[in-house]
Amino acid sequence: MNQENINKARLAIKYWKKDSNPVCIILMWFPGTWKSYTSHYLNEKYWYTILSWENITHAIFGTEKCTWPQYTEAYSVLNFLANELIKEWYQIVIDGTNLKKAFRTSIYDSIWKTGVEISGIYLYIDDEIALNRANSRWVDSSNPTKILSSCSKETFSGFKELLEMPSKDENFYLIKSDENLLKSLDNFILK
Numbered sequence: 001m002n003q004e005n006i007n008k009a010r011l012a013i014k015y016w017k018k019d020s021n022p023v024c025i026i027l028m029w030f031p032g033t034w035k036s037y038t039s040h041y042l043n044e045k046y047w048y049t050i051l052s053w054e055n056i057t058h059a060i061f062g063t064e065k066c067t068w069p070q071y072t073e074a075y076s077v078l079n080f081l082a083n084e085l086i087k088e089w090y091q092i093v094i095d096g097t098n099l100k101k102a103f104r105t106s107i108y109d110s111i112w113k114t115g116v117e118i119s120g121i122y123l124y125i126d127d128e129i130a131l132n133r134a135n136s137r138w139v140d141s142s143n144p145t146k147i148l149s150s151c152s153k154e155t156f157s158g159f160k161e162l163l164e165m166p167s168k169d170e171n172f173y174l175i176k177s178d179e180n181l182l183k184s185l186d187n188f189i190l191k
Contacts, residue, residue, distance in 0.1 A: 001076050005060045009077045012055035014040075016047040018089040024082065024111050026120040028098040028166065030159050032134030033123040033177045039095035041182060046189055049085055051078055053096030075103050079110040086114050101164040108170075120172035121188065123181075127160075130177075 025042065027035040042048040054064040057074045066074060078094070085092050098104050104120070111118055125133075131153065166172035175184045 001080060002073070005073060005077050006080060008059045009056045009074075009081060012052065012059035013081065013085075014043055014050040014052070014055075015090070016043055016049050019047065019091045020089065022086050022089050022091045023117045023119070024086060024091075024107075025093045026098055026104060026107060026118065027093065027095050027123060028104070028120055028172065029123045029177075030097060030099075030127070030130050030134075031155075032130030032132065033125050034133070034181060035095050035097075035123055038121065038123060038177075038181070038185060039093045041185060042093045042189070045186075047091060048093040049090040051082055051085070051092055051094045053078065053094075053098075056081075075106060079106055082107060083110045083114065086111055086116050097159060099159060099162045099164060101167070101170075104166070104170065118171060119188075120166060120170055121185075122166060122172045122174050123177040124174060125177040 025048065027038060029035065036052065036054075039048070039050045039052065043050050053074070056078055057064045057066050057070070060074060060077065061070055078096075082092055082094060094107060098107075098120075108118055173188060175181065175188065
């Protein structure tokens with residue numbers, strides 16, 4: 001793993017407070033399901049440090065659109081940083097599509113050995129609503145902690161083809177990404 005990429009990615013982390021009982025939340029689903037909105041809510045209300053896939057890939061490669069080798073490198077960096085943050089007592093939320101079980105498993109494998117609780121939130125909404133949301137987002141590439149990009153129908157379809165639903169052993173919770181999202185998140189965190 002490239003140390004320069006790790007250093008670049010550290011600049012894309014939205015840090016918050018440390019906690020004596022850190023946890024890790026992995027967000028999952030398609031663009032436009034309010035994963036970034038959810039991660040920012042968890043950051044502001046519950047002090048989660050945000051590890052955003054888009055922000056990390058943009059910090060390392062200058063774009064969130066990657067080749068397969070870059071994708072693999074970025075996930076290695078994300079896993080390394082997740083493990084590092086947990087060991088430093090940060091609660092973390094991993095903001096990304098996380099559609100492939102192999103990539104989710106690589107996150108579990110890097111964190112489970114620390115003994116920290118890992119939960120997943122699978123945010124779902126109608127595909128058309130998600131696509132409309134994804135394409136109404138603004139783009140700001142000047143701030144490495146706020147990369148938000150649009151999504152074409154072709155890209156969205158590609159995400160659907162990659163999807164591997166969470167299995168029972170993955171500790172994922174379904175939360176509808178609608179007007180009750182924040183209340184559902186509060187119930188999830190305070191359970």
